[in-house]
Amino acid sequence: MSLRLSFSCSKRPEAQEAKVRLVRRYGDVGEDEADVIVALGGDGAMLDTLRRRFGDHKPVYGMNRGTVGFLMNEYLEDDLPERIDRAERATLSPLRMNAVDTLGQHHQALAINEVSLLRQTAQSAKLRILVDGRERMNELTCDGVMVATPAGSTAYNLSAHGPILPIGANLLALTPISAFRPRRWRGALLRHDAQVEIEISSPERRPVSAAADNQEVRSVAKVSIHEDRNQRLTMLFDPGHALDERILQEQFAF
Incomplete structure (x- = not known):
């Protein structure tokens, strides 16, 4: 046929x-x-x-x-x-983003390359990072941060000086964007099944957007990210x- x-x-x-x-x-x-x-x-x-x-x-x-x-x-x-x-x-397998905005509304989206969080104003973002429910960074002052798949590791992640991941590595890249404090933090490699939570400090005063590839949610208060192996x-x-x-x-x- x-x-x-x-x-x-x-x-x-x-x-x-x-x-x-x-x-x-x-x-x-x-x-x-x-x-x-x-x-x-x-x-x-x-x-x-x-x-x-x-x-x-x-x-x-x-x-x-x-x-x-x-x-x-x-x-x-x-x-x-x-x-x-x-x-x-x-x-x-894509990443699933679950974002809660400052009005309490929930938003879901799938990302093939990365989920990225970016400051919306001239003020830097202040973020708290948890992995599998455990706090890993109390406060990251930065322009933003992303979680990238192996397929997306050569895209925005690489431009932010993140690592390149082989497709079969079963890893995710957690990469800061213009980190100011701690200035020397370069990110982390996570297991593919890691559950990443990012909380925004003072989201009304320091607004942050979240994007699953090109699907953006403005003024988020909290974002959780995990790989969706059902897709x-x-x-x-x-x-x-x-x-x-x-x-x-x-x-x-x-």
């Missing part, structure tokens, strides 16, 4: 034009009927496509028609079904181009 494909793309003209050509060549059965979803664009397009897979868990094969494209394969139009059939699989996402990579290999290459880049 031939592979049934559905194409998803970003708003970039290059991605839109690529979709037209690929649909003309391979057809598009729609996401409900597809065996594999093909994402066209950059890493943002891949993340948007993956978020829609929380319901059906269908594998996603990305091709770079954007800028960064760390999560994408090279864009080639020939032999696409054969490339997908030979592709290597990487399975990811499994599958990404497909060309042989020799798998996410594990790309993360390893990134660790030796200068």
Whole structure:
């Protein structure tokens, strides 16, 4: 039986034009009927496509028609079904963010890359950090802090000088953003099943936002974060181009 494909793309003209050509060549059965979803664009397009897979868990094969494209394969139009059939699989579990804002309202969201907390004003954030119910830092004065997955460790986390994590490491990175006090704290590596709680000191006077990837909640008072292993996402990579290999290459880049 031939592979049934559905194409998803970003708003970039290059991605839109690529979709037209690929649909003309391979057809598009729609996401409900597809065996594999093909994402066209950059890493943002891949993340948007993956978020829609929380319901059906269908594998996603990305091709770079954007800028960064760390999560994408090279864009080639020939032999696409054969490339997908030979592709290597990487399975990811997202982070679940539970945030309570200063009005007492609860917000939930899933993050594939990271959950980040950021100050909303010129005043620095003051945060209390607990891991598995035990206080680990009474007060972190900073611009913010994040919990990153292995897939997200090469994104915002790396820009904040956090560690790069192999996909199979079963670890999370807890990384400060511009820590002022304690100034020399560089973060921590946590087990993948760690329960992280972050409490905001004086949230009305020092407001902080929380974002699960690009899903933001303003003026939070408390945020809890844990890996949701009930959700499994599958990404497909060309042989020799798998996410594990790309993360390893990134660790030796200068």
